[in-house]
Amino acid sequence: xxxxxxxxxxxxxxxxxxxxxxxxxxxxxxxxxxxxxxxxxxxxxxxxxxxxxxxxxxxxxxxxxxxxxxxxxxxxxxxxxxxxxxxxxxxxxxxxxxxxxxxxxxxxxxxxxxxxxxxxxxxxxxxxxxxxxxxxxxxxxxxxxxxxxxxxxxxxxxxxxxxxxxxxxxxxxxxxxxxxxxxxxxxxxxxxxxxxxxxxxxxxxxxxxxxxxxxxxxxxxxxxxxxxxxxxxxxxxxxxxxxxxxxxxxxxxxxxxxxxxxxxxxxxxxxxxxxxxxxxxxxxxxxxxxxxxxxxxxxxxxxxxxxxxxxxxxxxxxxx
Numbered sequence: 172x173x174x175x176x177x178x179x180x181x182x183x184x185x186x187x188x189x190x191x192x193x194x195x196x197x198x199x200x201x202x203x204x205x206x207x208x209x210x211x212x213x214x215x216x217x218x219x220x221x222x223x224x225x226x227x228x229x230x231x232x233x234x235x236x237x238x239x240x241x242x243x244x245x246x247x248x249x250x251x252x253x254x255x256x257x258x259x260x261x262x263x264x265x266x267x268x269x270x271x272x273x274x275x276x277x278x279x280x281x282x283x284x285x286x287x288x289x290x291x292x293x294x295x296x297x298x299x300x301x302x303x304x305x306x307x308x309x310x311x312x313x314x315x316x317x318x319x320x321x322x323x324x325x326x327x328x329x330x331x332x333x334x335x336x337x338x339x340x341x342x343x344x345x346x347x348x349x350x351x352x353x354x355x356x357x358x359x360x361x362x363x364x365x366x367x368x369x370x371x372x373x374x375x376x377x378x379x380x381x382x383x384x385x386x387x388x389x390x391x392x393x394x395x396x397x398x399x400x401x402x403x404x405x406x407x408x409x410x411x412x413x414x415x416x417x418x419x420x421x422x423x424x425x426x427x428x429x430x431x432x433x434x435x436x437x438x439x440x441x442x443x444x445x446x447x448x449x450x451x452x453x454x455x456x457x458x459x460x461x462x463x464x465x466x467x468x469x470x471x472x473x474x475x476x477x478x479x480x481x482x483x484x485x486x487x488x489x490x491x
Contacts, residue, residue: 194430196255196256196430196431196434197228197229197230197256197257197434198230199230199257200230200231200232200233200257201228201230201231201232201233201256201257201258201259201435202233202235202257202258202259203217203221203232203233203234203235203259203260203261203421204235204236204237204245204246204248204249204258204259204260204261205217205234205235205236205237205245205260205261206236206237206238206239206242206243206244206245206246206260206261206262207236207238207242207245207326207353207354207355208236208238208353208354208355208356208357209236209356210354210355210356210376210379211326211354211355211356211372211373211375211376212292212355212372212373212374212375212376212419212455212457213261213262213263213419214234214236214354214356215375215455216261216289216290216375216419216452216455216457217234217261218234219442219448219451219452219455220289220439220442220443220448220452221234222442223441223442223445223448224438224439224441224442226441227437227438227441227442228434228435228438238353238354239353240269240276240277240327241265241269241273241326241327241328241329241330241351242262242263242265242266242269242327242330243269243273243276243277243278244277245260246260246262246266246278246280246283246422247276247277247278248260249283249422249423249424250278250279250280250282250283250424251278252424253424254423254424254425254426254427254428255427255431256423256427256428256431256432256434256435258423258424259421259422259423259435260283260421260422261289261419261420261421261422262419262420262422263330263331263417263418263419263420264331264334264417264418264474264478265326265327265329265330265331266280266283266420266422266471267280267471267474267475267478267479268329268330268331268333268334268478268482268487269329269330271329271478271479271482271483271487271488271489272328272329272482272487272488272489273328273329273489274489274490281425282424282425283422283423283424283425284422284423284424284425284427284432284464284468285420285421285422285464285467285468285470285471286421286422286423286427286432286435286436286464286467287420287421287435287436287439287440287461287462287463287464287467288418288419288420288421288460288461288462288466288467288470289418289419289420289421289439289443289452289459289460289461290418290419290452290457290458290459290460291416291417291418291457291458291460292373292374292393292416292417292418292419292455292456292457292458293391293392293393293394293397293415293416293417293456294331294332294335294371294372294373294374294391294392294416294417295370295371295372295373295374295377295388295390295391295392295397295400295403295456296310296339296369296370296371296388296389296390296391296392296403296406297359297362297369297370297372297377297380297381297386297387297388297389298310298368298369298386298387298388298389299362299363299365299367299368299369299385299386300384300385300386300387301365302368302369306389307389307390307404307406307409308409310369310389311343311345311409314343314345314346314347315343315344315345318345318346319346319347319348320348321345321347321348321368321369322347322348322349322350322367322368322369323336323347323348323349323350323367323368323369323370323371324349324350324351324352324358324361324362324367324369324370324371324372325349325350325351325352325355325358325370325371325372326351326352326353326354326355326357326358326372327351327352327353327354328349328351329482329487330351331415331417332355332370332371332372333349333351333371333487334415334478334481334482334485334487335371335392335415336349336371337349337485337487338413338415338481338485339406339410339413341485342410342412342413343410347369350367354376355370355372355373355375355376355377356376358370358372358376359372359376359377359379359380359386360380362377362380362385362386363379363380363383363385363386369389370386371392373455373456373457374388374397374399374400374455374456374457375455375456375457378455378456388400388402388403389403389404390403390404390405390406390409391403391404391405391406392405392406392413392414392415392416393405393414393415393416394407394414394416397456399454399456400456418460418470418474419457420467420470420471421435421436421439421467423435429464432464433463433464436461436462436463436464436467439461440461443459443460443461444461
């Protein structure tokens with residue numbers, strides 16, 4: 172038989188098997204990589220939705236923390252995995268900011284595709300409890316008087332929290348020192364210990380040190396105050412025009428078949444629409460949001476354009 176004919180016949184025979192494999196998806200546990208430390212917002216959200224996602228899939232959802240390089244190491248593991256839907260990564264806007272700031276990452280984020288959104292949320296500006304200032308205006312005034320002396324921690328270089336801090340400095344006319352961490356929970360622990368002055372992290376990561384009275388929330392990065400933090404003003408109340416929130420999307424290798432993406436998205440929708448799960452997500456300071464694969468891709472493309480412009484204007488993008 173001619174080689175071309177044999178190849179065509181093999182491809183034709185393979186198609187039904189591939190279709191059946193997709194129809195039977197998943198036939199084994201699915202891994203969800205969280206590329207940040209345990210206790211951070213991505214890890215917290217993953218473990219909140221884990222039971223309901225597994226329930227809908229009929230298979231275990233195994234949450235695995237793989238930290239490093241502001242999330243890039245965990246994302247690279249997924250990008251290098253077979254595009255079969257069995258290895259996923261939960262990520263935020265770092266998928267946009269990191270490649271702009273670092274041209275030597277261990278992956279091309281275009282090798283991943285977002286297939287659903289889970290949450291939207293502002294971050295919180297937290298300040299150590301014994302800082303001399305008592306509120307956001309006082310904090311900025313202190314930073315203005317001591318250029319470079321006041322520190323702020325975030326979950327990593329070029330993480331969205333870092334960008335939030337840079338935006339505040341630019342708008343307030345202050346200069347602070349950025350301290351990057353492996354995740355928000357790590358930054359919160361150093362804030363509680365008094366090793367740094369402030370943090371831009373998720374409410375979930377900051378909550379334990381707020382409850383221990385070792386820090387206070389002095390601002391939120393979204394457009395309005397949060398119900399869980401009524402005394403913390405929107406930073407825009409002090410710096411008009413300031414607003415920057417983040418989201419959590421689920422990503423799979425880019426070649427993952429559309430039916431598999433749809434199946435996975437439906438499982439996460441099952442979790443987000445469960446009343447008890449929604450309540451737990453809201454308690455972290457996140458707004459539960461669900462999108463189908465097309466909606467997730469549209470959101471990602473929109474924010475990539477906005478963040479790229481902002482990073483270039485602020486000088487955070489490598490090469491300007």
